Amino acid sequence: MKTVFDTSVPGREGVWPEKPRTEPVDFLPEGLLRSGRPNLPSLSELDVVRHFTRLSSKNYGVDSNFYPLGSCTMKYNPKFTEEVAALPGFSRLHPLLPQLPGGGDMASGALEVIHETERLLCEITGMAAFTLHPMAGAHGELTGALMMAAYHADKGHVKTKIICPDSAHGTNPASAAIAGFDVVSIASKDGIIDPEALAAVLDDQVAGVMMTVPNTLGLFERHLPRIVELCRKVDALLYYDGANLNAILGKLRVGDAGFDVVHLNLHKTFATPHGGGGPGSGPVGVSERLIPFLPVSRVFKDEAGRFSLRYDYPKSIGYVAPFYGNFGVVLKAYAYILRLGREGLPRVSEYAVLAANYLRKRLDDVLDVPYNRTCMHEFVASAERQAKRGVRALDIAKALLDKGYHAPTVYFPLIVKEALMIEPTETESKDTLDGFVADLRDILALAETDPAAVTAAPVTLPVGRLDETHAARAMEITDDLG
Amino acid sequence: MPYIPHTPEEVREMLDVVGVASIDELFAEIPDELRPSGLDLPAGMTEMAVRSAMEGLASKNRTDMSSFLGGGFYDHYVPSASDMLISRGEFATAYTPYQPEASQGTLQAIFEYQTAVTRLFDMDCSNAGVYDGGTALYEAVMMAVRHTRRKTVVVSEAVNPIYRIVLSTYTKNLRLTLVTVPHAMGADDMAALARAVNAETAAVVVQNPNFFGVIQDFTALFTAARDQDAVSIISCYPVLQTVLKTPGAMGADIATAEGQSLGLPLSFGGPFLGIMTCRKDLVRQMPGRIAGRTRDAAGRTGYVLTLQAREQHIRRQKATSNICSNQALCALRALVNLCLAGEEGLIRQAALSIENAHYAAMRLSSIPGVRLLTPDAPYGNEFSVLFPINGKKVARALMDQGIVPGFPLGRYYPGLENALLVCCTEKHGREEVDRLARRVEKAL
Numbered sequence: 001m002k003t004v005f006d007t008s009v010p011g012r013e014g015v016w017p018e019k020p021r022t023e024p025v026d027f028l029p030e031g032l033l034r035s036g037r038p039n040l041p042s043l044s045e046l047d048v049v050r051h052f053t054r055l056s057s058k059n060y061g062v063d064s065n066f067y068p069l070g071s072c073t074m075k076y077n078p079k080f081t082e083e084v085a086a087l088p089g090f091s092r093l094h095p096l097l098p099q100l101p102g103g104g105d106m107a108s109g110a111l112e113v114i115h116e117t118e119r120l121l122c123e124i125t126g127m128a129a130f131t132l133h134p135m136a137g138a139h140g141e142l143t144g145a146l147m148m149a150a151y152h153a154d155k156g157h158v159k160t161k162i163i164c165p166d167s168a169h170g171t172n173p174a175s176a177a178i179a180g181f182d183v184v185s186i187a188s189k190d191g192i193i194d195p196e197a198l199a200a201v202l203d204d205q206v207a208g209v210m211m212t213v214p215n216t217l218g219l220f221e222r223h224l225p226r227i228v229e230l231c232r233k234v235d236a237l238l239y240y241d242g243a244n245l246n247a248i249l250g251k252l253r254v255g256d257a258g259f260d261v262v263h264l265n266l267h268k269t270f271a272t273p274h275g276g277g278g279p280g281s282g283p284v285g286v287s288e289r290l291i292p293f294l295p296v297s298r299v300f301k302d303e304a305g306r307f308s309l310r311y312d313y314p315k316s317i318g319y320v321a322p323f324y325g326n327f328g329v330v331l332k333a334y335a336y337i338l339r340l341g342r343e344g345l346p347r348v349s350e351y352a353v354l355a356a357n358y359l360r361k362r363l364d365d366v367l368d369v370p371y372n373r374t375c376m377h378e379f380v381a382s383a384e385r386q387a388k389r390g391v392r393a394l395d396i397a398k399a400l401l402d403k404g405y406h407a408p409t410v411y412f413p414l415i416v417k418e419a420l421m422i423e424p425t426e427t428e429s430k431d432t433l434d435g436f437v438a439d440l441r442d443i444l445a446l447a448e449t450d451p452a453a454v455t456a457a458p459v460t461l462p463v464g465r466l467d468e469t470h471a472a473r474a475m476e477i478t479d480d481l482g
Numbered sequence: 483m484p485y486i487p488h489t490p491e492e493v494r495e496m497l498d499v500v501g502v503a504s505i506d507e508l509f510a511e512i513p514d515e516l517r518p519s520g521l522d523l524p525a526g527m528t529e530m531a532v533r534s535a536m537e538g539l540a541s542k543n544r545t546d547m548s549s550f551l552g553g554g555f556y557d558h559y560v561p562s563a564s565d566m567l568i569s570r571g572e573f574a575t576a577y578t579p580y581q582p583e584a585s586q587g588t589l590q591a592i593f594e595y596q597t598a599v600t601r602l603f604d605m606d607c608s609n610a611g612v613y614d615g616g617t618a619l620y621e622a623v624m625m626a627v628r629h630t631r632r633k634t635v636v637v638s639e640a641v642n643p644i645y646r647i648v649l650s651t652y653t654k655n656l657r658l659t660l661v662t663v664p665h666a667m668g669a670d671d672m673a674a675l676a677r678a679v680n681a682e683t684a685a686v687v688v689q690n691p692n693f694f695g696v697i698q699d700f701t702a703l704f705t706a707a708r709d710q711d712a713v714s715i716i717s718c719y720p721v722l723q724t725v726l727k728t729p730g731a732m733g734a735d736i737a738t739a740e741g742q743s744l745g746l747p748l749s750f751g752g753p754f755l756g757i758m759t760c761r762k763d764l765v766r767q768m769p770g771r772i773a774g775r776t777r778d779a780a781g782r783t784g785y786v787l788t789l790q791a792r793e794q795h796i797r798r799q800k801a802t803s804n805i806c807s808n809q810a811l812c813a814l815r816a817l818v819n820l821c822l823a824g825e826e827g828l829i830r831q832a833a834l835s836i837e838n839a840h841y842a843a844m845r846l847s848s849i850p851g852v853r854l855l856t857p858d859a860p861y862g863n864e865f866s867v868l869f870p871i872n873g874k875k876v877a878r879a880l881m882d883q884g885i886v887p888g889f890p891l892g893r894y895y896p897g898l899e900n901a902l903l904v905c906c907t908e909k910h911g912r913e914e915v916d917r918l919a920r921r922v923e924k925a926l
Contacts, residue, residue, distance in 0.1 A: 001586075004594050004821055014824035015561040017908045020833040024725045027840050028860045032697050035731065038724050039601045040825040048821045049563055052591070056572035059587035063571025072577050076485055080529050082569060085749070089540025094551045095751030096889055097544075101878040103886075109542030110750045123522050135613040135752060138804045149655055174804035180655040183799040220511040250521050251509050257516050271485075275811030276588035277578035277610070277771065279753030295651075318651030322616040322644045323751025335536055341526030344484055350505045351486050354493070357500045357508060374508055401584045406577075429487040430496060461583040463784035471776035471788040477607055478597040481762070482775065 001058075001462075004051050005479050008041035015045055058462050059276070060406045066432050068359075070378045070409035070421025071169070071216060073246045073268035075352075078339070081272070081332035090331055095323040104308040111307035114324060115299045117334045118283075124337075124345065125245075125262055126255025127285030131294050132325040137243060138171040139320065140263030140282030141210075143295060145179030146317045147261060147286065148208045148237045150293040154315060157235065159207035165193050167217060167413040169243060172210045181207060188415060191217045191371035195226045202230055208237040208261070213254065214247050214376035216413040216421070218356065228258035237261060237290075245269040246425070247353055247377035250346025260287045269348075270333035281329040295320045351426035352377040355433060359424055362437045366444045370416055378423035380416050391447040391454045393418040398465065399446075399457040403439040484526065548914055549886040550842070552864050552905025553693070554615065554642050555751075556743045558721060558831060559909060561822040564745050568815045578771070578807065582786045588810060589785035592773035595817040602723050602820075603737040604730025605759035610771035610808040615740025616648040618756030619687065619717050621803060622736040623649060623658075625760070625767040626685035626713035628802070633658050635685050636678045640665040640692035641717060643894035649687075658684075665895075668694035668856035668866050676706045683712040685736075690718050690726065694891075695839075695864035695903065696856055697726060704733040713764075720744050720757065720816075721835065722862050724828045729759075736760045745819025746812055755812040765789065769803030771810075831908050835863035838906035838915065843867070845919035846904070851926060855891075855901050864905040866891060866898075870926060873902040879925040885918055 024033060043051075060067065067074035085091065093110055097103040104111065118130040134140035145162065152159045162176040163184045173183040184206075186197045192215060202209075209231055214220050221227070231238050240254045242264035248254075249269070254262055266272050267280040274280070286294060292315040300310045340348065353376050360379040364372055367381040383393040397407030397420070409421035424433055447454045458464060476482025488496070493505075502508060509517075527535070549557065568574065572587060579585030579592075596608040612618050623635050635653070637646060639662050650660055663674045670692055679686050686707045691697045704714040716734045718726075721743045729737035741755030742748070760768055766789065774788030823831060843865045847854050855866035869876050873890040880887045892899035906915070 001590065003590070003597070004817075005597060012824070014827050015563070015822045016824070016827040017559065017830045017834055020830055020837050022833065022837045022840075024833055024836050024862075027836055028697065028726075028862075032699055032727050032860055034723075034725055034727055037825060037829070038604075040598060040724075040828065041821050042824045042826065043821055045561070045563055045822060048818065049567060051821070052567045052818055053570070055587040055591055056567075056570045057587065058585075058590070059572040059576050060581075060584040061572045061575035063575045065584075067575075067577065069577055074575075074577060077575055078485060078529075080533060084533060084536045086565070086747075087537060087540040089537075089543045089545055091747035091749050092545035092557070093543050093750040094549060094557070094748050094886075095555060096551055096553050097886070099893060100551075100881065100886065100890065101874045102881055106544035106547075106881070107750070109539040112542070113539055120523060126518075135617070135809075136805075136807045138806050139613060139617075142804055146651070146655060170801075171804050171806055173799035174801045177799035177801075178652075178656075178804050180657075222511060224516075225513065248512070250518065252512050252516055253518050256518065273574040273811075274577045275809075276573055276576040276585070276591075276814070277810035278613075278807035279809045279812055280807050318654070319616075319644065319647045320651055321752070322614060322642075322648055326752040327750040328747070328753050331536070335532050338524065338527050338532045338535065339484060339529060342521045342523040344526040345521060345523065347483055347486060350508075351483075351488060353508045354496055354500070354505050357502075358496045361499050361501070374502075374511065376508075397581065398583065401581060406584060407581050409580075427485050427487065430492040458583045462586050463583055463782050464778040464780060466582050466778050466784045466786045467776045468786050468788065471774040471786050472791075474774070474776070475765070475788070476775040477593070477765075477772055477788065478600050479593075480597065480600065481606065 001054060003479060004041050007047060007051060008043055010042050012042045012044055014043055065404055065406050066428060066436055067406040068408050068422045068424050069406055070423040071243055073423060073425060075271055075425035076427035077271050077273040078336060081335045084335045085328045085331040098309050108307050111299050113331060113334055115301055115307055117330055120337050121283055121285060125285050126253030127262055128288045129291045129294060130283050130285045132283045132330050133295050133321045134282035134284055135321060135326045136278060136280040137263060137265040137282040138175055140284045141171055141175035142178055143284045143320045144239055144261040144263055145176050147290055147293040149179055150317050151290055152207050159205055161206045163201060163206055163209045165211065166415050167215050168210060169241060172241060191219045192221050193223060193227060195223045195230060198227060199230055202234055202236060204234050206234060206236040208239050210239040210241060212241040212244050214244050217371055217380050218375040218378040219371060220376060224257055243268060244377060247349055249349040251349055255287060260290055266329055266333040271336045272329050272332040279326050279329055281326045293317055348426050355424040355426060355428060359422055359433060366441055378421060381420045381422060382416050383418040383420060386447045387418050389447060390451045393420050395455045396443055399443045399454050401458045402460045405436060547884045547886050550888045550904045550918060551886045553889045553903055554740055555748055556905060556907050557748060557909060558743055558907050560745045560819060563822055564815060564819050567818050568811055573814060574811060579787060586784060589773050591814050591817060593775060593785050595813045596773060598817055598820055599757050600759055602720060603759045604728035605737050606762040607765045608759040609768050610773060611813040612756035612758055612770050612805055613809060614754040614756045616645045618738035618758045619645050620649050620652050621758060621769050622715045622738050623685055625736060625764060626715065628767050629713060629764060630684045632682055632684035634661060634682045635687060636661045636663060636683055637687040638663050638670045638675055640670045640694060641687055641689040642693050669696050669859050670698055672703055675703055679707050679710050679712050681710055683710055685713040685715050687715045690716055691862045694855060694866040695861040696859040697862050699727060699732060701732045721828060722832050725832045735764060741816045744816035746815055753809055753812050755809050755816055767802060770805050771808045834908035835906055838910045839863045839865060841912060842904060842906050842915045845915055846922060849923045863907060864903060866901050866903050869900050872899050876902060876922060876925055880921050883921055885921055887918060887922060
């Protein structure tokens with residue numbers, strides 16, 4: 001398909017504002033002006049609408065396809081929340097307004113949303129306070145790591161290390177490193193953290209331990225109480241990566257369990273759309289002892305019920321974002337939480353876990369499942385058996401695309417060979433799950449009889465497998481390069 | 483059960499397959515003492531009730547005022563087709579395009595976005611975007627630190643003060659030194675900036691137009707930086723970039739921007755879009771996603787995420803950044819908006835904003851006792867104005883009358899308590915500006 005630049009016709013009228021009376025050169029010296037035009041497209045409104053509508057048809061999304069992408073919680077995104085976020089009272093609100101005298105009162109609805117969302121997230125997780133500033137999960141991790149560093153610095157500790165299990169998301173070690181820590185990896189045992197392996201590396205240099213519960217294998221960390229105890233001994237903080245919170249809503253409050261820092265992914269658990277890679281939102285919750293280090297600004301509610309922004313927290317790590325986070329995303333999550341309420345949220349986890357176990361049981365005879373016990377919201381299968389016949393996890397993923405499914409997460413976590421990480425979520429019907437099982441079983445049967453037919457996939461999509469080596473070498477990353 | 487499709491019969495069948503009697507058995511591994519008895523939350527509400535509650539909250543925000551508030555975040559007109567296109571579920575409900583064959587829509591759009599912003603800024607390369615203009619600037623500084631292996635960064639005080647505070651939050655832990663060069667009555671102090679750059683400098687960071695609205699040419703400064711092998715970083719304003727001398731023409735190594743003005747709602751500060759572009763020799767230091775063009779075995783053109791060896795899911799703690807999202811839908815919105823307005827539309831938007839701001843500056847500065855902060859300096863759609871009284875007082879008086887006259891600079895610049903930063907876009911007609919001027923005159 002042609003690029004939007006290829007379809008441009010110089011002079012064609014778009015959605016133009018009126019013609020100005022003046023030109024920039026009437027006000028600005030020529031030396032400060034651009035020497036030529038920027039070579040951007042000239043298209044009619046219909047040209048643009050048609051181009052992007054056609055582009056959209058080349059995408060799989062939750063609205064059009066089952067999307068069992070492990071660790072990503074691709075659940076249905078309720079549409080009414082889009083309208084909520086687009087209300088002019090929110091969408092037209094300038095972020096600097098509350099910094100003006102009296103401006104806080106003029107943005108009090110927005111400040112109330114922030115305050116209430118923080119309060120509800122505290123109740124859901126058992127944490128003492130939240131910040132909504134981080135703009136994605138990885139940004140939340142970095143914020144959390146910075147707060148852990150600030151906590152230890154404040155206590156006069158010299159701590160240089162953060163421990164991550166080998167099953168951790170790649171962002172965990174990357175965020176810890178960017179906050180200035182050395183990263184120590186520990187090996188899992190039976191798919192979960194081995195307290196002995198942890199104890200062996202847990203010295204007084206350790207600032208914190210980053211974990212996911214359930215972990216990336218979809219397994220509950222059974223030694224959690226012991227891990228908490230070990231961390232307390234050396235004043236190492238326990239960090240919870242909330243990527244998998246969809247498994248434990250109303251079943252485990254991580255604050256009660258002993259975690260000190262938590263980041264959530266509103267775009268996963270709280271049903272805001274992923275947008276093809278953002279915008280997300282990665283709020284961070286903390287236990288009582290970390291409250292002084294939260295980023296500023298913070299929303300304050302006085303006794304009269306008035307909301308204002310406060311910046312006077314001397315131990316705060318500072319600003320992790322210019323304003324108050326991805327407020328438009330927070331609005332959608334807040335509306336979702338209100339909609340589901342105290343009965344609805346635990347139900348999310350109940351049916352997410354039921355769906356994952358159902359798929360696991362319906363597939364564990366045709367795929368290896370290395371840790372084949374009750375899983376939580378997802379499970380990790382392995383295509384090692386099929387790989388011996390030349391059909392790898394990636395091939396199965398591509399064959400699923402041909403059948404109209406988005407593929408599971410492949411080759412992650414790193415500790416399972418030929419991993420296929422499957423997360424169905426609570427919003428998919430039994431019919432959809434059964435259809436997926438039938439089609440996946442067909443693919444696996446075909447892998448036995450005609451492996452080449454599977455490795456040729458996909459054949460029904462706009463393009464077949466793409467040459468990534470060529471892409472990296474040619475480096476054609478704009479229409480003008482390469 | 484909202485958003486859960488299962489009937490009781492289906493649940494029974496599923497439980498039977500799993501081999502448990504109840505859903506609760508599936509949570510048996512969680513120790514009883516850690517199981518909450520319930521969540522102390524409000525009861526669930528109908529869609530209608532939630533919408534009504536949210537409408538109530540929205541109505542508490544004053545967004546009906548006549549506003550001249552900018553500071554890097556601008557209320558430009560957004561064509562209606564833009565909302566319609568980006569809300570398509572195929573775009574909005576997709577994940578990061580890890581399966582390129584089923585994500586060509588997102589990938590080609592990122593490629594087109596990269597092309598558009600590199601053309602706008604006259605730079606070689608762009609990534610798919612980062613969180614916002616502030617984090618883009620921080621990531622640019624980190625690119626320079628990695629590239630030069632130096633630890634001192636020279637920043638002009640005329641760079642958005644909020645971005646400078648964000649920068650200091652991140653650099654504190656990495657023991658980088660930020661050298662801030664004071665502004666000279668709203669203009670960048672070019673001589674002092676050039677003097678501050680030496681053989682220890684990783685990067686020099688400036689903004690155009692600067693926070694006070696002043697437009698400058700940084701070519702000489704960037705040449706001086708190059709002589710010291712330091713990286714030149716410029717943060718700019720995409721809409722005005724259609725008419726202003728480009729970062730590329732000035733010799734910048736990295737150009738970043740807040741992309742909000744390209745059709746994103748103000749939305750109380752986010753989601754926005756961090757634009758990052760650079761010269762070709764720095765691309766391997768660039769964080770975030772990058773889409774590249776390639777082909778399949780049949781020779782068909784397609785797009786993939788490329789140069790992934792920089793990223794955290796491959797490199798873990800050795801990655802260029804921990805960023806793994808790109809505000810993709812915001813980048814798409816910027817691209818769509820840019821296509822709908824087109825080259826001519828964007829140039830008109832810039833020219834009208836500049837025209838309106840110059841009219842406003844003329845009207846305000848002809849009020850007795852009022853003058854521009856930097857009288858002889860060129861400016862675009864935003865300017866700083868000095869009153870005989872505290873700018874906060876002026877703001878307060880006008881806000882009570884439904885006008886937000888601008889941003890009081892004293893908040894971030896001690897000594898400039900009497901100054902307001904005033905912005906115009908193509909939306910501000912002469913009548914609105916006249917009303918502003920009349921009310922200001924009365925308030926003094």
